Amino acid sequence: MTNYIVRDVNKLIMKYKTRNPFEIADDSNITVKYNDLGTLKGFYFYQSRFRYIVINENIKNRLKPIICAHELGHERFHQNFAKSKALQEFSFFDM
Numbered sequence: 861m862t863n864y865i866v867r868d869v870n871k872l873i874m875k876y877k878t879r880n881p882f883e884i885a886d887d888s889n890i891t892v893k894y895n896d897l898g899t900l901k902g903f904y905f906y907q908s909r910f911r912y913i914v915i916n917e918n919i920k921n922r923l924k925p926i927i928c929a930h931e932l933g934h935e936r937f938h939q940n941f942a943k944s945k946a947l948q949e950f951s952f953f954d955m
Contacts, residue, residue, distance in 0.1 A: 868936060881929040885913055890935060892928060902927040904934040911935060 876884050885892050891910065894917035897903075901923070902915040913931040915924055 865933070865937075872932075872936075881925050881932055885928060885932060888932075888935075890932070902931050904931040906935075 872884055873879055876887050878884060882892060889911065890913055892913045892915065894915050896918055897914065897916040900916060901919055902913065904911070904913050906912075913928055913935070915927050915931075919927065
């Protein structure tokens with residue numbers, strides 16, 4: 861599974877000519893929003909043909925690209941699940 865993910869990520873990097881997850885999200889028409897999410901770091905959801913990544917505005921700036929990339933992974937590999945319910949990962953990077 862890991863090799864499949866690495867290949868898919870490399871395809872995205874070549875397609876969008878960037879490693880920046882915010883640029884990839886923007887070029888993929890995924891809206892990135894920031895809200896106070898308490899202890900939740902971020903989530904991805906799909907609603908009415910619109911795709912969103914929501915990132916906790918209170919986390920450190922250096923973690924925001926990691927959270928965005930993680931949520932892009934949900935968009936790439938779990939979009940059908942997200943159409944019925946937002947994907948929330950409560951323990952991601954709970955260090």
